[in-house]
Amino acid sequence: MVNLKIKQIKQELSYEILVIPAVVLFTIFSVLPLLGGLFLSFTDWDGLSFNFKFVGIENYINAFTVSDVFLISFEHTLFIAAVTTILFTILAIPLAVILDSKIPFTKFFRAAFFFPSVPSALVVGYMWSFMLSSSSYGFVNTILGNFGISPINWTGDPTLAFLSIIVVQLWGWTGWHAVIYIANLQSIPTEYYEAAKIDGANIIQSFKYVTLPLLTPAMSMSILFSITGAMKIYDIVYALTGGGPGTSTYVVVQAILKEGINLGKYGMANAASIVLFLVILVITLIQQKVMSRREEGMT
Amino acid sequence: MKNSLKIISSLCLTGAILFSVACGSQSNSSNTTTSSTGTQAATSTVAVEKPTTIRLLSWWPQSQMQESLDAFSKVNPNITIDFQFGQTGDPYNNLAKTQFAAGEGPDVFVIGSNWKDFQKAGYTLDIAGKPFTSNFSDTALKATNLDGKQYGIPVDSWFSGIFINKDLAEQAGVKLPFNSLDDFVAACDAFKKIGVKPLGVAGGAKSQDVWRFAYCEIFSDLYNENTTFDSDINSGKTTFAEGWTPALKNWYTLVDKGIYTSDMLGMDVAQVDAEFTTGKVAMTYGGNWSVDGWKKANPKLNITMIPWAGVKPGSTSLMAGVGMSWSVNAASKNIDSSIKWLEFMSTPEGLLPLQKKLNCGIFLKGVKYDLAPELNDALTTLADGKGFDPWAYWDNSTAVQNEGMLALQQVLSGKMKIEDVGAAMDKANKSATTK
Numbered sequence: 001m002v003n004l005k006i007k008q009i010k011q012e013l014s015y016e017i018l019v020i021p022a023v024v025l026f027t028i029f030s031v032l033p034l035l036g037g038l039f040l041s042f043t044d045w046d047g048l049s050f051n052f053k054f055v056g057i058e059n060y061i062n063a064f065t066v067s068d069v070f071l072i073s074f075e076h077t078l079f080i081a082a083v084t085t086i087l088f089t090i091l092a093i094p095l096a097v098i099l100d101s102k103i104p105f106t107k108f109f110r111a112a113f114f115f116p117s118v119p120s121a122l123v124v125g126y127m128w129s130f131m132l133s134s135s136s137y138g139f140v141n142t143i144l145g146n147f148g149i150s151p152i153n154w155t156g157d158p159t160l161a162f163l164s165i166i167v168v169q170l171w172g173w174t175g176w177h178a179v180i181y182i183a184n185l186q187s188i189p190t191e192y193y194e195a196a197k198i199d200g201a202n203i204i205q206s207f208k209y210v211t212l213p214l215l216t217p218a219m220s221m222s223i224l225f226s227i228t229g230a231m232k233i234y235d236i237v238y239a240l241t242g243g244g245p246g247t248s249t250y251v252v253v254q255a256i257l258k259e260g261i262n263l264g265k266y267g268m269a270n271a272a273s274i275v276l277f278l279v280i281l282v283i284t285l286i287q288q289k290v291m292s293r294r295e296e297g298m299t
Numbered sequence: 300m301k302n303s304l305k306i307i308s309s310l311c312l313t314g315a316i317l318f319s320v321a322c323g324s325q326s327n328s329s330n331t332t333t334s335s336t337g338t339q340a341a342t343s344t345v346a347v348e349k350p351t352t353i354r355l356l357s358w359w360p361q362s363q364m365q366e367s368l369d370a371f372s373k374v375n376p377n378i379t380i381d382f383q384f385g386q387t388g389d390p391y392n393n394l395a396k397t398q399f400a401a402g403e404g405p406d407v408f409v410i411g412s413n414w415k416d417f418q419k420a421g422y423t424l425d426i427a428g429k430p431f432t433s434n435f436s437d438t439a440l441k442a443t444n445l446d447g448k449q450y451g452i453p454v455d456s457w458f459s460g461i462f463i464n465k466d467l468a469e470q471a472g473v474k475l476p477f478n479s480l481d482d483f484v485a486a487c488d489a490f491k492k493i494g495v496k497p498l499g500v501a502g503g504a505k506s507q508d509v510w511r512f513a514y515c516e517i518f519s520d521l522y523n524e525n526t527t528f529d530s531d532i533n534s535g536k537t538t539f540a541e542g543w544t545p546a547l548k549n550w551y552t553l554v555d556k557g558i559y560t561s562d563m564l565g566m567d568v569a570q571v572d573a574e575f576t577t578g579k580v581a582m583t584y585g586g587n588w589s590v591d592g593w594k595k596a597n598p599k600l601n602i603t604m605i606p607w608a609g610v611k612p613g614s615t616s617l618m619a620g621v622g623m624s625w626s627v628n629a630a631s632k633n634i635d636s637s638i639k640w641l642e643f644m645s646t647p648e649g650l651l652p653l654q655k656k657l658n659c660g661i662f663l664k665g666v667k668y669d670l671a672p673e674l675n676d677a678l679t680t681l682a683d684g685k686g687f688d689p690w691a692y693w694d695n696s697t698a699v700q701n702e703g704m705l706a707l708q709q710v711l712s713g714k715m716k717i718e719d720v721g722a723a724m725d726k727a728n729k730s731a732t733t734k
Contacts, residue, residue, distance in 0.1 A: 047396045048420035066730045129503075134562035135570040136496075136579040155503065156565025158712055244504025245564040246709035262389045263698055263731070264416065 034277070041270035047261065059271035063260075070272055072247050073255035074279070076162070080251070081230035081283075084169050088177045088226050089219065095174060096181030097211065110182070113175030121172070125239020128168045129155060132240075158248035161241045165249060168240060169230075177222045184218030185211070220291035224284060231280045252276050351636040352379040356398070356405035358391055358623050359653065360384050366652030371643050378636045399628075406631040407640045409623045410451050412691050414443055417626070423450040424627040424634065431645035439662035442621045451624030452641050454650070455659035458619035458686055459586030460515070460677050462593075465601045467495055467581045476615075476676060477608040480516070480549065487558045490581040499571040499580035502563030502711060507700065508571075509563065509707050511584040511618065512607060513550045518616035518687045519609025520546035529692040532728070539699075539728070540721030549610045551710070551717040561711050576600055586618075587658040590671045602673050606680035617677055619686025622659065695731035702727030 041059055045052040063070050099110050116124065131139040132154035141151040154164050188211065196206045234253035237243060243250040243258070252272070260269025357364055361382055368380055383405065385391030392413060398404050399422050410417060417423050426432060427449040432440060435453060443451035461477075468475060471489040474482075487497035502509040521528060521542060531537040553559045572589075574580040576596040585593070585604065593600055606615040625644055627637040643649040647666050654661045658671045670678075680686070690696045706723040709715035715723075 046416070046420075048399055048416055048422070050420075067727075129567065130570065132565070133567075133570045134565035135499075135574050137570065137573055151562065153562045153565050156562050156712070158714065161565075238505070242504030242567075244705075244708050245502075245561075245712045246504075246705050246714060248709075248712070248714075257389075257393075258701065261393060262701070 037270045037273055040267055041274050043267045045266045045270075046264040047266040048264070052267070055267065059265075059268040060275065063268050063272045063275070067259070069247060069250065069255050069259050070252070073250040073252045076250060077231055077233065077252045079162075080166065080169070080233060081227050083166055084173075084230050085223055085226040087166070087170055088174060088222060091170065091174045092177035092222065093181055093212070093215065093219075096178040096185055097207065099178060100182050100185045110175075110179070114179055115175070116172045117176035121235040122239050124168065124172055125236045128164070129240050132164055155241050156245055158245055161245065161249045165237055165240055168236060169233075172236070173226075173229075177226065180222050180225075181215060181218045184215050188214045216291065216295045220288070220295065223287055223291065227283055227287060228280055231276065231283070348377060350377050350379070351633050352381055353406040353631075353633045353636045353640065354381040354383060355640065356383045356385055356391075356395055356408040358385065358387055358409035358411070359657070363653060363656040366656075367644070367649050370648050370652065371640065374643060374648070375636075375639050378639055380640070404628045404630060406628055406633050406637040408626055408628065409454070410443065410626045411623050412696060414450065414624065414626070415445070418445060418450055422628055422630065424629040424631070424637075425449060426452070426627065426638070426641065429638065429642075431642045434645040434664060435662045436664060439621060443624045443626070451626040452645055453621060453624050453662045454644070454653070455622035455657055455661060456620070457586055457588065457622045457659055458617050458674075458677065458681055459511070459584065459589075460604050460606050460617040460680075461512070461582050462575070462585040462589065462602050462604050462673075463582045464575070464578060464580075465603055467493070467578060471495070471581070475603070476605040479608050479612040479614075480552075480610045482608060484553070484556060484558065486582075487556070495578070496574070496580045497582060498558055499566070499574050499583040500559065500563045501566050501568040501571045501584075502559075502708065503565060503567045504704075504708060505567045507704050508568065508584050509711065510700075510704055512553075513547060513707060514618060514687075515607030515616050516550040516609055517543055517546040518618070518685070519607060519614040520549060520611070522687050522689065523609075523614050523616060523685060529689045533692070533694045538721065539703075539724040543721045543724075544718055546609075547717050547720055554711065554717075559711065561713070564708060564711055572596065587660075587670070587674055590658050590673050591656060594671075604674050604677040606677055606685065615680050615683075615685055617680050617686045618688060619681055620688030620691055693728070695728050698727045698731035699724050 042054055042056060043052045044055050044059075095113065099106065099113065103109065130137070132141075134141065134151055134153050134156055138151070138154075140154065144150075144152065153160060155161050192210050192214070193206055196210050201209065232253060233251050234257075237249055237251050237254060241249045243254045253276075256269045256272045256276070260266065260272060361368075361384060364382070368382065371378075371380065385394040391409070392411075395405070395408055395417075399417070399420065404422060410423065414423065423443075425448040427444075427447060429449075432449055432452060439453040439456075440449060442453060443449065463473075463475065465475075467490065468486070471486070471493045473486040473489050477483045477486065490497035500508050500512070525542070528537065528542055532539065532542075571580070571583055572593065573596075575583045576593050590602075593602065606617050608615050625641050627634065627641060631637050644653075645663070647663060650661055650663060651666070651668060654668050658674065660670070661668060690700050693699055703720065703724045706715055706720040710717050710720060
């Protein structure tokens with residue numbers, strides 16, 4: 001018995017040793033900066049001098065009381081996270097089903113839909129800001145003009161600017177999420193579909209009662225990535241609208257940069273970052289709990 | 300005492316700008332020629348014989364700095380420069396601060412209106428008494444002088460205003476320069492009649508240009524007569540709401556007249572530049588730094604810079620100020636080599652190539668230089684002392700400017716009244732003061 005246990009430990013140890021490099025890198029580049037940020041969130045550090053003092057929870061209070069920018073930006077960020085997550089799920093699943101089926105040039109279409117997620121978000125944002133520009137050279141407005149439609153202020157109107165960010169995000173990442181679903185689809189045994197066919201299920205019923213429930217693991221992963229990505233969104237917003245007009249498309253990371261770091265209030269910036277971390281943590285814990293229950297229900 | 304110092308400082312800096320521009324020679328031809336006279340030869344206290352590498356963090360891209368860098372290498376073959384560029388504005392400041400906070404600050408770097416942040420943290424070397432500092436006018440050196448210690452050498456002076464397409468102006472029958480806001484409005488109407496967009500403004504949140512002509516209206520209406528406003532703001536004697544609102548309301552008439560439109564909020568500088576250089580837009584905001592890029596995009600572009608004219612006839616103004624300065628990192632391990640860069644940039648051989656690229660004024664004593672002829676029409680306004688940059692004197696400049704920019708964008712998108720902009724800036728000023 002003891003020999004078996006020693007053998008087991010030795011075997012597990014060999015696996016754990018392989019994980020050590022990743023753990024070390026994660027600790028250095030994620031855990032330590034997080035702890036450092038937590039420490040600094042209780043100080044009045046200006047980002048330059050090493051003379052700073054502890055201010056308790058003053059930064060946490062000031063971030064949300066001195067001005068309403070952080071509150072507004074949290075509101076916007078949560079809205080973007082909710083809307084894009086729902087829309088990614090609604091759009092990526094049917095797209096994955098189509099791309100997993102026997103259509104001509106499957107590989108080409110998979111690459112084409114995946115490609116928008118490859119360039120940097122800044123490049124994508126600047127490209128779209130030119131395309132959606134209300135200048136004489138705005139591509140979209142030029143096309144609309146050919147159909148007699150007046151120029152639309154895509155990134156200058158507060159509501160349309162928000163819509164533009166969401167549309168660009170969907171354009172950029174639906175294909176990426178579809179790839180997650182494709183991987184899951186390919187693991188669903190064909191026997192289930194055969195059995196459903198035998199029971200008289202049509203295409204829609206097969207999708208509803210076989211495909212969709214068995215996509216739960218992919219859905220869990222896709223929603224997790226969507227939420228965490230959206231909560232940290234910044235580069236696409238900066239490149240597309242700059243957070244404007246005014247604060248109408250301000251997101252949390254931007255508020256941290258503009259109201260904290262750029263004004264030398266690193267303590268407050270760290271406090272807002274810690275709050276963002278906690279919000280993301282709570283949301284993802286709830287999401288994982290809900291999805292894992294659903295997954296258990298499927299097995 | 301503090302208020303008197305602010306007034307004296309602002310007058311000195313205005314004088315410094317005028318001094319630097321007055322030294323510039325003006326050419327009526329489209330091809331400028333460079334002429335320069337030598338300045339007092341700068342001598343170094345320490346020769347650098349051992350090969351060293353210094354890291355230089357620049358405010359300007361390598362394309363603008365290359366000539367100066369190459370000339371430096373010829374004169375100082377033992378010193379290699381590791382060039383790094385930080386995008387102008389907040390990205391540069393954040394990059395510099397991050398490097399310093401990590402203990403990896405550059406050997407030489409550029410300082411601007413927030414230089415005291417670096418000085419307080421002990422990152423700027425005192426170069427008072429170094430022979431090469433005497434190559435500059437005293438008034439310009441004051442920009443980075445504190446309590447008798449000198450923390451930088453000045454690079455440039457800048458000025459900005461309205462750039463107008465002269466060919467389109469002739470086509471529309473517009474007479475230049477404008478004498479009042481009514482002239483500007485009439486010009487806009489004339490441009491609209493010939494089917495040209497009168498004004499292009501990068502009103503998007505990535506630039507501060509939504510404010511530029513609003514500032515100019517405030518300068519024309521208020522600053523031409525009130526020389527103590529900024530010191531009164533700092534001392535709490537007045538507020539932005541009280542002082543700026545009347546001028547802002549005058550500016551807002553341009554919104555009512557459809558000259559400033561909400562679609563400007565969806566445009567950035569590159570997009571406006573594309574419209575201006577291709578003749579889709581007759582007028583735009585620009586500065587001495589703009590001409591080089593515009594002429595490269597369209598060598599046939601026939602433009603001129605003119606001052607803004609306010610409501611009262613003859614009340615013209617420009618935005619103008621002392622620009623950036625070179626400084627040495629006090630914690631640099633290569634102090635002698637780093638000082639060599641400052642020494643070199645205190646000579647015409649070092650500074651004139653950069654001046655040519657930036658089309659700016661410089662503060663080297665007795666040095667003649669050319670400015671692009673497109674800037675000539677604005678120089679009289681500068682000589683009259685009507686160039687302003689009040690944010691350089693506010694105690695909480697960054698916070699106030701940020702809030703003002705957000706507020707004016709909200710006005711243009713219909714979410715805020717113009718009367719509330721001053722109050723928003725006052726709130727930001729107050730909360731930045733009570734940290």
